[in-house]
Each structure stands twice: as C-alpha cells, then as structure tokens.
Amino acid sequence: MLSLVLLAILVVAKERSRKIPAVPPREGCIFCHEETTDPDPSHPVEAFGCHTCHLGNAYSNEKERAHVALVKNPGDLRVVGQTCGKPLCHAGVADRVKNSVMATNRGILAALGNHWPGASGISGKEITDLLGRWEPHGLGEDYFRKMCGGCHLWKPRGDRPGEVGLRGGGCSDCHVPDAPELRGSGAQVVQHGVTLRHPSITTRIPSENCVKCHNRSARIGLSYFGRFESAGYGTPYEGGELSRRRLSGRRFFLELPADVHSRKADLDCIDCHTATGVMGDGVRHDKMVSQVDITCEACHLPEMKTAGAQADQARRLTALNRKIPPNHGSPVGWTKKGTPVYNLRQEAGKLILYRKRDGKPFEMDPSRMEAPHHGLPGHERVSCQACHSAWMPQCYGCHLAYRLDEFQRDWLTGGQIRGRWKETRSFMRFSKPALGVRSPERIYPVAPCQVFFSCFDEQGSPRPDRRFQVLSLGAFDPHTTSKKSRDCLECHGDPKVLGLGSGILHRKGHRPSLRPTYGSKGSGLNLSVPLDGFTAMGRGNRVASAAGDPRPFDDAEIRRILDAGACAGCHRRYDDPIYRDFPRSKSRFAGGEDLPCLR
Amino acid sequence: MPSIGSTMKRACARQNRLGALWAVFAVCFFMATGAGGEVRDARMDRRCLSCHARIESMGPDHDFECGVCHLQPAHRSLSWLDGHRKVVRNPSDPRWVRTFCMPCHEQEIGIVEKGLHGTVAGIINQTRYLWGAQEKASPPRYGLSGPLAPLPEPDPMAYPENPAQLVDDFLRRRCLRCHIHTEGSTGDGLYRASGCAACHVPYEDDGRYRGSDTAVDREKAGYPARHVFRSPIPNDQCLRCHNQNHVGADYMGLFQHDFSERYRSPVGASGTSKRIYGLDYHHLAVDIHAERGLWCVDCHRKADVMGDGKVYGYQMAVPKTSCSGCHGGFRGARPDPSIPGVVAGGSEFRFRTRGAKRLHRLPLFDADVVAHGVMEHERVRCSACHAQWSFQDYGLSVIREDRLDPLKWLGLEAQGDPVVEKVLLEVSRMRQPLQPATRDRVSWTLKKGAWSLGWRYRRWELMPLGVDHEGRFSIVRPLYQFIVSYVDEAGYAALDGIIPIRGDFTSKGWAFSPYVPHTVSPAGRSCMSCHLSRSAAGLGWMDGTTPDLDLTRPAPPAVPGMRLLSGRERQRLLNPSKRWRKLRFRALRNTRDVPMGDAG
Structure with a gap:
C-alpha cells in the first residue's frame, strides 16, 4: 500500500516536472528532444525554447541540419555574445565576465611576467592573447600554458576526465552546478528515460563549483573548509588502501580547523563573494585583489543603506536568489566598490545575514571595534586577516625541472609541445603564517613563492647555465578565519612570522641576531636566508619580492614589533596601561626608573 | 717467521696495554699485513699477497697473517685453498666472532652483547609493549643478545589477528635492519659491516673500496673504505644506522624529506635530488658541538656505546657523559678534568677533540644568565632550552601487505629503506598484483609480505615537554603513534587501521618519549618557547582541535618512571608567577646575550 502511494507521488512529481509546451512548438528540436526539464525558473523551455540559448538550426527536423552551428554549452565565452550575453539578455554581464581575472588570468600572467627572467612579454597579456598562438614566447609563457592554463573561464568544459573536465566553460563554469553523479565523468547531460534532464543553472552557486579550481596554489578553497593538502602520505590507511581523504591529482588532505564562517554558519563562498567581486566590475584588473570587492568590514563594520538605484539592484538580486525572503525596504550592506551585499540586512534593529543557499538567517554578533584589542595603538595598519587567520598553507621551495627532451600538453591549444615541467617541493607547513606589508600599507598574511629552476636540454643533459631562481612574496587571505585571534607573542616574538625564518632569536648587545633553523645552503639552495624566511635584519634586507608589493617588514618595523613582544610576555592584557603610550613606556623601561612591575 | 700463535699472543699483549682497539675485521679475503700500510714480503702469506699485493695493514694491534682472522683454525694448515670459499670475509660477524675475536676480546664482546647496541632492547621492548605483546616496556624481557630472551620468531603460517601477533614481524623486518648482528640495507650512506666491524671498520658513503689493494673491485659497492680499524670512529660510521629521523x-x-616523489628536491644534475641514507634530507641547524668539530665519540665514550656490562631497557638509562661534566652547572659545579678531553688550565678549561685533536676553549655554565639563576631549572635538562629543533614525526601508519596492488604506492615507493623501495617500485611497474617477499633482518629468511609505512606529518618546530626517568624536564618526541594494518594474500584487510592497546591495557599504544635532541645551540631558546607556550605544555597545536592536530598532544611515555607534565606543572608554565615576570624583567634589562622572541 505504502509503496503504491509512494509510486503515485513519484509519478505526480515527475509529471509536474515535465514541461510539455502548451502551444505547438515552433522549433524542430522538440521533434527529437521531446521532453526536457527547465534549467531554472528564469529560463523555462516553454518560453525560451532551445534555439535561444543553444543556437543551431531550429527549423529542421533532421539531426545533421538541425545541429549545424549548435552550441552545446551556451555559457562558453566564445559564443556568449550570441547566447547568454545577447542584447536584451545578459549583455553587460557577459562583457564584464570576459574582463574579469577568472577569464583573463591577467594576475597570474603579470606575476610570471614580472618575476621570471625574459618573461616580461606576458605582463599585461591575457588568455585571449595566447589562445590562438601555438608557440610559447619564453619560459614564463610555456610554464603558464602547461601548468596554469587549465583553470580559466575560456577552457572548454568536459574536455578531460576527472576534476579537470569540470573546470571551464564560461558562465556555466560557475552557474551550472556539477551534479554529484557527474563529477569525474565529464559528461554534461544525462538522459533519464524520455525526459532529458537539462543541467540546472543557478545564482546560488555551490561552493564545490568554486573549489574544483581554487584548490591549488593559495588553496583557499581547501583551507576555508578546514582542509590542508598534506605531504602526500595517504595516511591513515583505510580498508588496506591509502586514506580516503583525497584531492585531485593523487593528493591527500589533513583536517584542520575550518574557517569560522564555514564552521559556525556553513556559509558558502558566494555568501561573502559578491557578483561584482567574482564576475568583475568591467575593469581589466591586473591583480585578483583589485577585483575582489568584499572586505571583512563590509559585514562586520557595515555601512547599511536603503535608497537609490543600487538598492533596486539589491532587491533584484534577492528576487533572483529565490531563497532569501523578499526585501521590503530593509537597509542592506555595501561593499567598498558600492555594490550591495544583499544578503546582509538590518531588520528590527538586528543585523541579519541570510545564507544564499537556503535563505537561513543568522544574527551577526555586534562589531567589537570599541574593544581594547581592536583599538590598541600601533595596530592601525594591521588587517583583520593578520590576527584572525589561524593557519595558512605554506609551500616552501618550488623546484622546477624543465626537460626539453620530453613533451607536454599545452592547456590553451590542447597540443603536445616540447618541454616537460616537473614540480617538486622542499616542505609544506600550515602553522604560524608570516606577515608582511601589502599596499596600501596594510599588514597582511604572506607566504613566499620560491622557484628554483633547472633545465635539461634536448639530449637530456643538465644545463647549469640556464638555472635561475625567482623569489617572490604573495599576500593572500588564508580563509582560515578564527574568532579568537592569534596570541600577541605569535607575531611579536616569532622570527618566522616576522619573515626572518624560524630559528633562535637572541640579542647580542643591542642587535637582534638569528640562528636560523633551516640551513638553505646546506640543503643545496642558493639562498642567504632560511627557506621559511624572506628577509634578514641589517644589510641586504628584503631578499624577496622584487616588485615591492607585498614587501617584508623593514628593520625598523621588525625592531618595533620585537620591542613590544619583549613586554607582551608579562603584560598580557590589551588594556594594560603600558600600551597606551608605548614609546614612553619603553623609555621609562630603558631609563631604569622605579617601575611598578618591580614592586 | 714467528708462528701464528706467538704473533697473536704478542699482539694481544699490546692490545691489552693500549686497550683501545679490540675487534678484528677484514673484507678482502686472506691477506698479509705490513705495518703502516707498507707492504712486506711475508713468505707465509705469499699466496694471498700474490694478488692482494698492496693491501693495507689492519693496524699495529692486529698485525697478523691473513689466516689468523680469515680462516677457521681447521683450514689454516691446508696447503692450498680451492678458491675463496673457505675465506671468512668478516671475522667479527656474530657467526664468527667467537672463533676469531673472542680469544683476545672476551670481555668486550660480553659487554657489547649486553649493551643496547647488542640487545636493541629499547626498541624491542617498548614497541612490543605498545603493540600489546608484553605487559611492560621495562625491565626488558627480549633482546637480540646477552641474557635477554631471544625475540620470538613468528610462525609464518599463522594468520595475524591483532597487532600483538604482528609486532615481532614488524620489528624483524622493518626496525631491526639497524643492529649490529646483520648487515643493513644497501645504498648510499647505508653500507656497513656487521659485528665489531659495524663500527670499527669505516665505509665510504658509496660503499666502495678506496685502499691500495689492487685485487679489490673498486667499482663494486659493499667494501669498507680501507682494510683498517679506525679509531676514533668518525661520525659517518655512526650515521650508517643513526640516520632517518x-x-x-x-x-x-x-x-x-617527506616520502612522496613530490619532495625529491632540490633538482640536481641527474634530474633528481641527491640521496643518502635512503632518501634526501633537509639540512637544518647543526649541533654547535658538531659545528666545532666534535665527533659523536667525543661525548659518547666506550662505556656509553659498547656498554658497561649491565643490561639496560632503554637509551636514557645508560649512564653517559653529562653536559655539566664538561661545562659545569648549577650550584657552582665546575668541569670535571677526569673526563677525557677536558683540560684544566688555571681558571679556564679547554677541550681536546678526538678527531682533529684541536683544543677548544670550553664555554662554562654562566650563572649570571637569568635562566641559569632559577633553581627550578636545575630540574630542566640543558637540552630542553638549548635544543634548537627536534624530531616530531606524527602519526605512524604501518601496513603489512601480503598482496601488493599495482599503482597503490605509485609516487610513495621511497620510504627511506632501499629494500622496501625496490619491492614497491617493482609492483608500481607491473599491472598485476604481486605477492611480495621480504627478508627478516634477524634470521635473514625470506618471508611473505612487505611492510610499508607513512607518517601523518613531520615537523621540527614543536618541542613539547615531559619528564624523564630522573624527574628532569625534557623534550619529548612521538615514538610512535602507531596505526597498524594487515592485508592478506587475498587482498583482504584483516587488520584495518588498528590503534594497538598497550600490554597493560592502560591506554592506546601511542607514546611520546623524553629524549635529548642533539641540536644544541649556544643561545637558549626564549623563555616563551616553554612558558606561555601551549604546545610546550602539551596542549598541542591549535589545542589539538582536529584528529590530525590532536597528534601533537603528547601521549604518556612507554617506559615506567617517565611521564608527561602534570596538570600543575602545565598550569605553572601557562600562568607564570610574579617571580617569573620579575626575572624576565631582569633578563630584558641584561645587555648581554639575551634570548628574544619565541622559537617554539
């Protein structure tokens, strides 16, 4: 009996999901593709038909003729001007996306161009400049094509098996959720009986869609969820096999504390990252950081506004989301670029953040900017991330062997071209993120990027003459936010956090001196600092980051930080009187006055 | 020409007088010797010397004819030997040592058999205890020599159902490659002999002969560097076993380095990294004593290394030269001039190194250093502050596989043991599962299956504290956090990631052990690397908030008498007293060498 009822429910549900055109179709597609589900309520097949998005010849009932110029993925940036981005549809958005860093990769190309020898030609270039060309201009571009070029919006989706195949596809890269059963198959569409289940499209982008790409390099997509790419042991063994905690590419992960936004509210990437931040503001940015428009302050020190055309946009986006209750004039949050954080609202005197996935409301803790730890003099330049990032993936030593006697796939053309890259590391760490200074003069978590290049020629012989090394510094939000901040001493007393590298720091007379733990020279690296450091006290400061942004702390800054650290061992409270006028406290200390702490 | 017997007697007398060299070894077949490497015309040895013409002398104390060491007594009178088969390559090998070395060195051999280098009792009894195979780690029950019971040899037909039934197999095949009874692995840095010669006859890293005997194949690995005893023993020879972490x-x-092929770095001229001791290595801060040219044997004298005639259950129990013996210490203790190498000269002391025979000024314990004025620190091992880094290898997963699936270990074949690597590389190249066989390093028999292992993660930065058997605060390291698996011939995981239970059922078989990191820095670490440090207090990294991070929270040591910090000790570290603040204040005012910051 129960099963009969269930069956009836199933049948009804299935029938309801079928969209059978009420009027006879004008499109020949329906001749074969009889029934299909809607991609989403905004693009009902009934209203749009197939041709509007998929092009092709809608007037033919013959497969071959009908499929001429058919577009399987309308989101592909090559055709988007005639599909999603056609006039009267999403024209403005499509153009913005083409200019965004996920489509241009200008940030990666500029970083390579600025740091790699002989690669300056690719600075200011973007993916579209490289797509049609077959011969890489220089090593930097060659490296990009083979090692980086598989993660951008121009990449065709479904071209390879596994995670790689899920990447790319223009608009669809993000807006088409990868159904779990599709992951790893690369297939886009599944035929269930007669009904074609059309891939759904959504503005409620699941985080998996982001993490399929954002799981290497800075690895923020992993860190946010509390995953740290391990050293690859595949432990503990499970069922006689290596660990099931796997990432793509025979990698494994360890579990560390997830970002508080994930842990407490299970927020997705899009709950913070706005449409403008992700799809761009139309400007071709040379750095990801200048495209992103969300800041911690946008939610935690918000400026709430109601009026204006922007608020209309907030309402429109809310309506598109379909899960967050409609906004009847409540003030919403704003980003630094003036776009609405429509899921942050002020309602009945409370600050509510709605989770975009399901519209679940979360009442925000009131901001505690008036608390002593946030008003501590001397910390004006310190970013939220500097103190509130619990850990950060740090990959030390990137050893690139380039073999000209072998071939490797060029992601941009799909062709095999001469020269194969092999990447190895020295070691990985997660604890004690280092700090540096990022423009505009903000103290921020940084991690060094240390390329040691070696070359083997067409005969496979080593070419020591072509060796080089590139030392640079990257600043990024680790996405490991924790409510509790790092201990004062972790920054004010740890040489690694200061950028000097770990070791024993001691004072000889009045000069701080470091006995480094990592022996770079002994380990075969031509480096004057320990591998987990990127600057040194005194002469020859600023070992890394030729571009100057981010930069390591300078001598004066390091001394100031350490001076405060000396006191912080005993003066553990933020509101301790000695910090009110620290320079004066310091001179009192040095002057040997009768100090209260000695009584 | 003197008889063999009289030669031996004379040599023995000299040996007893000198009392330094004691064992005999040779690798290059039966040979004659010439003092100081000078080749002499020895009629009795002409047969050997006709080929091994330029073989060097073993040394003045072993200035014997070839047959004394390399032929069994019954074979010595033979007029001619058919080939080399009757020749004993290594007379100090445990199979032969009683025949060749014992007549002169009975006392030394007896001591070595009882000492930890002979019994390996520490590793054996602690691991067996942690895997639930015996009730206590100490006093020791099993050992490879001496009065201890021999390590049981598991029945090869038995189907293991718990870690306790696997532990002896694991020890025999994976751990005990480093003991003097058998030769170890082969590979750069690993070549060595067995028996007395394991220490006393140095090898080159590549295991190739560098002497003057023209009959020895210089291209073939597995020969000592020269046909000589070397004294004092250089560090390289200790590192033939005391490698890995x-x-x-x-x-x-x-x-x-980590095992995965992603860590074969930096890239050398061969396209891969330089390996020694089975893998590539990070070069971290060298111990200050090594930096000054001191060898292992400068501190670890004969009684430390060979034994003192007593049976010990673990390393820390063996009496050794202490730091304060040379440097002085609390309560005005001065260096002890009776320690070999320590030279008193007025108010200053000097130390003469055994290797380079150089005299160094001995830096003395400075009572004016604020930390040295804190009497509570008398209970703190010097190394707890002066160690710069330590071995923290977290989470050891071990697996015995009687069936190896291809691709499973792809990229993880290198595990620091060339023998295991060879097996795993073989299976990675195949398309079919393989039923491997590896050698029991004690009985030298081939047994089904192979042991692989992997860590969760390895660090050098953390230095948690514990208390050693003498009640002194020491740095502790994981030894180990075992997770045991067993896959049978059918590919069935009979043991699936089992955490063993200790033999006395007190807790799981994970242990941290107090130890002395040999990473001494002249400057101590900062006060805050212990005081105020949650990881030093044993709370782990980020308070051990995930199962992976929880590995950094120490588990109690295996050896009775050693322990972790008590709750009170932990609280005292984390909430320093007013007196601590005052002392720190004084330290900061001090214009001399002052530790800053936080290295822990």
Missing part, C-alpha cells in the same frame, strides 16, 4: 642525524642537522 633519529638522534645522530640531528647532530649533523639532518631531517628526512
């Missing part, structure tokens, strides 16, 4: 390697600043 074990004490000894740290003295030279070595820390093993």
Whole structure:
C-alpha cells in the first residue's frame, strides 16, 4: 500500500516536472528532444525554447541540419555574445565576465611576467592573447600554458576526465552546478528515460563549483573548509588502501580547523563573494585583489543603506536568489566598490545575514571595534586577516625541472609541445603564517613563492647555465578565519612570522641576531636566508619580492614589533596601561626608573 | 717467521696495554699485513699477497697473517685453498666472532652483547609493549643478545589477528635492519659491516673500496673504505644506522624529506635530488658541538656505546657523559678534568677533540644568565632550552601487505629503506598484483609480505615537554603513534587501521618519549618557547582541535618512571608567577646575550 502511494507521488512529481509546451512548438528540436526539464525558473523551455540559448538550426527536423552551428554549452565565452550575453539578455554581464581575472588570468600572467627572467612579454597579456598562438614566447609563457592554463573561464568544459573536465566553460563554469553523479565523468547531460534532464543553472552557486579550481596554489578553497593538502602520505590507511581523504591529482588532505564562517554558519563562498567581486566590475584588473570587492568590514563594520538605484539592484538580486525572503525596504550592506551585499540586512534593529543557499538567517554578533584589542595603538595598519587567520598553507621551495627532451600538453591549444615541467617541493607547513606589508600599507598574511629552476636540454643533459631562481612574496587571505585571534607573542616574538625564518632569536648587545633553523645552503639552495624566511635584519634586507608589493617588514618595523613582544610576555592584557603610550613606556623601561612591575 | 700463535699472543699483549682497539675485521679475503700500510714480503702469506699485493695493514694491534682472522683454525694448515670459499670475509660477524675475536676480546664482546647496541632492547621492548605483546616496556624481557630472551620468531603460517601477533614481524623486518648482528640495507650512506666491524671498520658513503689493494673491485659497492680499524670512529660510521629521523642525524642537522616523489628536491644534475641514507634530507641547524668539530665519540665514550656490562631497557638509562661534566652547572659545579678531553688550565678549561685533536676553549655554565639563576631549572635538562629543533614525526601508519596492488604506492615507493623501495617500485611497474617477499633482518629468511609505512606529518618546530626517568624536564618526541594494518594474500584487510592497546591495557599504544635532541645551540631558546607556550605544555597545536592536530598532544611515555607534565606543572608554565615576570624583567634589562622572541 505504502509503496503504491509512494509510486503515485513519484509519478505526480515527475509529471509536474515535465514541461510539455502548451502551444505547438515552433522549433524542430522538440521533434527529437521531446521532453526536457527547465534549467531554472528564469529560463523555462516553454518560453525560451532551445534555439535561444543553444543556437543551431531550429527549423529542421533532421539531426545533421538541425545541429549545424549548435552550441552545446551556451555559457562558453566564445559564443556568449550570441547566447547568454545577447542584447536584451545578459549583455553587460557577459562583457564584464570576459574582463574579469577568472577569464583573463591577467594576475597570474603579470606575476610570471614580472618575476621570471625574459618573461616580461606576458605582463599585461591575457588568455585571449595566447589562445590562438601555438608557440610559447619564453619560459614564463610555456610554464603558464602547461601548468596554469587549465583553470580559466575560456577552457572548454568536459574536455578531460576527472576534476579537470569540470573546470571551464564560461558562465556555466560557475552557474551550472556539477551534479554529484557527474563529477569525474565529464559528461554534461544525462538522459533519464524520455525526459532529458537539462543541467540546472543557478545564482546560488555551490561552493564545490568554486573549489574544483581554487584548490591549488593559495588553496583557499581547501583551507576555508578546514582542509590542508598534506605531504602526500595517504595516511591513515583505510580498508588496506591509502586514506580516503583525497584531492585531485593523487593528493591527500589533513583536517584542520575550518574557517569560522564555514564552521559556525556553513556559509558558502558566494555568501561573502559578491557578483561584482567574482564576475568583475568591467575593469581589466591586473591583480585578483583589485577585483575582489568584499572586505571583512563590509559585514562586520557595515555601512547599511536603503535608497537609490543600487538598492533596486539589491532587491533584484534577492528576487533572483529565490531563497532569501523578499526585501521590503530593509537597509542592506555595501561593499567598498558600492555594490550591495544583499544578503546582509538590518531588520528590527538586528543585523541579519541570510545564507544564499537556503535563505537561513543568522544574527551577526555586534562589531567589537570599541574593544581594547581592536583599538590598541600601533595596530592601525594591521588587517583583520593578520590576527584572525589561524593557519595558512605554506609551500616552501618550488623546484622546477624543465626537460626539453620530453613533451607536454599545452592547456590553451590542447597540443603536445616540447618541454616537460616537473614540480617538486622542499616542505609544506600550515602553522604560524608570516606577515608582511601589502599596499596600501596594510599588514597582511604572506607566504613566499620560491622557484628554483633547472633545465635539461634536448639530449637530456643538465644545463647549469640556464638555472635561475625567482623569489617572490604573495599576500593572500588564508580563509582560515578564527574568532579568537592569534596570541600577541605569535607575531611579536616569532622570527618566522616576522619573515626572518624560524630559528633562535637572541640579542647580542643591542642587535637582534638569528640562528636560523633551516640551513638553505646546506640543503643545496642558493639562498642567504632560511627557506621559511624572506628577509634578514641589517644589510641586504628584503631578499624577496622584487616588485615591492607585498614587501617584508623593514628593520625598523621588525625592531618595533620585537620591542613590544619583549613586554607582551608579562603584560598580557590589551588594556594594560603600558600600551597606551608605548614609546614612553619603553623609555621609562630603558631609563631604569622605579617601575611598578618591580614592586 | 714467528708462528701464528706467538704473533697473536704478542699482539694481544699490546692490545691489552693500549686497550683501545679490540675487534678484528677484514673484507678482502686472506691477506698479509705490513705495518703502516707498507707492504712486506711475508713468505707465509705469499699466496694471498700474490694478488692482494698492496693491501693495507689492519693496524699495529692486529698485525697478523691473513689466516689468523680469515680462516677457521681447521683450514689454516691446508696447503692450498680451492678458491675463496673457505675465506671468512668478516671475522667479527656474530657467526664468527667467537672463533676469531673472542680469544683476545672476551670481555668486550660480553659487554657489547649486553649493551643496547647488542640487545636493541629499547626498541624491542617498548614497541612490543605498545603493540600489546608484553605487559611492560621495562625491565626488558627480549633482546637480540646477552641474557635477554631471544625475540620470538613468528610462525609464518599463522594468520595475524591483532597487532600483538604482528609486532615481532614488524620489528624483524622493518626496525631491526639497524643492529649490529646483520648487515643493513644497501645504498648510499647505508653500507656497513656487521659485528665489531659495524663500527670499527669505516665505509665510504658509496660503499666502495678506496685502499691500495689492487685485487679489490673498486667499482663494486659493499667494501669498507680501507682494510683498517679506525679509531676514533668518525661520525659517518655512526650515521650508517643513526640516520632517518633519529638522534645522530640531528647532530649533523639532518631531517628526512617527506616520502612522496613530490619532495625529491632540490633538482640536481641527474634530474633528481641527491640521496643518502635512503632518501634526501633537509639540512637544518647543526649541533654547535658538531659545528666545532666534535665527533659523536667525543661525548659518547666506550662505556656509553659498547656498554658497561649491565643490561639496560632503554637509551636514557645508560649512564653517559653529562653536559655539566664538561661545562659545569648549577650550584657552582665546575668541569670535571677526569673526563677525557677536558683540560684544566688555571681558571679556564679547554677541550681536546678526538678527531682533529684541536683544543677548544670550553664555554662554562654562566650563572649570571637569568635562566641559569632559577633553581627550578636545575630540574630542566640543558637540552630542553638549548635544543634548537627536534624530531616530531606524527602519526605512524604501518601496513603489512601480503598482496601488493599495482599503482597503490605509485609516487610513495621511497620510504627511506632501499629494500622496501625496490619491492614497491617493482609492483608500481607491473599491472598485476604481486605477492611480495621480504627478508627478516634477524634470521635473514625470506618471508611473505612487505611492510610499508607513512607518517601523518613531520615537523621540527614543536618541542613539547615531559619528564624523564630522573624527574628532569625534557623534550619529548612521538615514538610512535602507531596505526597498524594487515592485508592478506587475498587482498583482504584483516587488520584495518588498528590503534594497538598497550600490554597493560592502560591506554592506546601511542607514546611520546623524553629524549635529548642533539641540536644544541649556544643561545637558549626564549623563555616563551616553554612558558606561555601551549604546545610546550602539551596542549598541542591549535589545542589539538582536529584528529590530525590532536597528534601533537603528547601521549604518556612507554617506559615506567617517565611521564608527561602534570596538570600543575602545565598550569605553572601557562600562568607564570610574579617571580617569573620579575626575572624576565631582569633578563630584558641584561645587555648581554639575551634570548628574544619565541622559537617554539
């Protein structure tokens, strides 16, 4: 009996999901593709038909003729001007996306161009400049094509098996959720009986869609969820096999504390990252950081506004989301670029953040900017991330062997071209993120990027003459936010956090001196600092980051930080009187006055 | 020409007088010797010398004819030997040592058999205890020599159902490659002999002969560097075994790279990294004593290394030269001039190194250093503050596989043991599962299956504290956090990631052990690397908030009498007293060498 009822429910549900055109179709597609589900309520097949998005010849009932110029993925940036981005549809958005860093990769190309020898030609270039060309201009571009070029919006989706195949596809890269059963198959569409289940499209982008790409390099997509790419042991063994905690590419992960936004509210990437931040503001940015428009302050020190055309946009986006209750004039949050954080609202005197996935409301803790730890003099330049990032993936030593006697796939053309890259590391760490200074003069978590290049020629012989090394510094939000901040001493007393590298720091007379733990020279690296450091006290400061942004702390800054650290061992409270006028406290200390702490 | 007997007697007398060299070894077949490497015309040895013409002398104390060491007594009178088969390559090998070395060195051999280098009792009894195979780790029950019971040899037909039934197999095949009864692995840095010669006859890293005997194949690995005893024994020879992440390697600043092929770095001229001791190594801060040219044997004298005639259950129990013996210490203790190498000269002391025979000024314990004025620190091992880094290898997963699936270990074949690597490389190249066989390093028999292992993660930065058997605060390291698996011939995981239970059922078989990191820095670490440090207090990294991070929270040591910090000790570290603040204040005012910051 129960099963009969269930069956009836199933049948009804299935029938309801079928969209059978009420009027006879004008499109020949329906001749074969009889029934299909809607991609989403905004693009009902009934209203749009197939041709509007998929092009092709809608007037033919013959497969071959009908499929001429058919577009399987309308989101592909090559055709988007005639599909999603056609006039009267999403024209403005499509153009913005083409200019965004996920489509241009200008940030990666500029970083390579600025740091790699002989690669300056690719600075200011973007993916579209490289797509049609077959011969890489220089090593930097060659490296990009083979090692980086598989993660951008121009990449065709479904071209390879596994995670790689899920990447790319223009608009669809993000807006088409990868159904779990599709992951790893690369297939886009599944035929269930007669009904074609059309891939759904959504503005409620699941985080998996982001993490399929954002799981290497800075690895923020992993860190946010509390995953740290391990050293690859595949432990503990499970069922006689290596660990099931796997990432793509025979990698494994360890579990560390997830970002508080994930842990407490299970927020997705899009709950913070706005449409403008992700799809761009139309400007071709040379750095990801200048495209992103969300800041911690946008939610935690918000400026709430109601009026204006922007608020209309907030309402429109809310309506598109379909899960967050409609906004009847409540003030919403704003980003630094003036776009609405429509899921942050002020309602009945409370600050509510709605989770975009399901519209679940979360009442925000009131901001505690008036608390002593946030008003501590001397910390004006310190970013939220500097103190509130619990850990950060740090990959030390990137050893690139380039073999000209072998071939490797060029992601941009799909062709095999001469020269194969092999990447190895020295070691990985997660604890004690280092700090540096990022423009505009903000103290921020940084991690060094240390390329040691070696070359083997067409005969496979080593070419020591072509060796080089590139030392640079990257600043990024680790996405490991924790409510509790790092201990004062972790920054004010740890040489690694200061950028000097770990070791024993001691004072000889009045000069701080470091006995480094990592022996770079002994380990075969031509480096004057320990591998987990990127600057040194005194002469020859600023070992890394030729571009100057981010930069390591300078001598004066390091001394100031350490001076405060000396006191912080005993003066553990933020509101301790000695910090009110620290320079004066310091001179009192040095002057040997009768100090209260000695009584 | 003197008879063999009289030669031996004379040599023995000289040996007893000198009392330094004691064992005999040779690798290059039956040979004659010439003092100081000078080749002499010895009629009795002409047969050997006709080929081994330029073989060097073993040394003045072993200035014997070839047959004394390399032929069994019954074979010595034979007029002619058919080939080399009757020749004993290594007379000090445990199979032969009683025949050849014993007549002169009975006392030494007896001591070595009882000492930890002979019994390996520490590793055996602690591991067996942690895997639930015996009730206590100490006093020791099993050992490879001496009065201890021989390590049981598991029945090869038995189907293991718990870790306790696997532990002896694991020890025999994976751990005990480093003991003097058998030769170890082969590979750069690993070549060595067995028996007395394991220490006393040095090898080159590549295991190739560098002497003057023209009959020895110089292209073939597995020969000692020269046909000589070397005294004092150079560090390289200790590192033939004391490598990987074990004490000894740290003295030279070595820390093993992670296993995955992603860590074969930096890229050398061959396209891959330079390997020694089975893998590539990070070079970290070298112990200050090594930096000054001191050898292992400068501190670890004969009684430390060979034994003192007593049976010990673990390393820390063996009496050794202490730091304060040379440097002085609390309560005005001065260096002890009776320690070999310590030279008193007025108010200053000097130390004469055994290797380079150089005299160094001995830096003395400075009572004016604020930390040295704190009497509570008398209970703190010097190394707890002066160690710069330590071996923290977290989460050891071990698996015995009687069936190896291809691709499973792809990229993880290198595990620091060339023998295991060879097996795993073989299976990675195949398309079919393989039923491997590897050698029991004690009985030298081939047995089905192979042991692989992997860590969760390895660090050198953390230095948690514990209390050693003498009640002194020491740095502790994981030894180990075992997770045991067994896959049978059918591919069935009969043991699936089992955490063993200790033999007395007190807790799981994970242990941290107090030890002395040999990574001494002249400057101590900062006060805050212990005081105020949650990881030093044993709370782990980020308070051990995930199962992976929880590995950094120490588990109690295996050896009775050693322990972790008590709750009160932990609280005192984390909430320093007013007196601590005052002392720190004084330290900061001090214009001399002052530790800053936080290295822990």
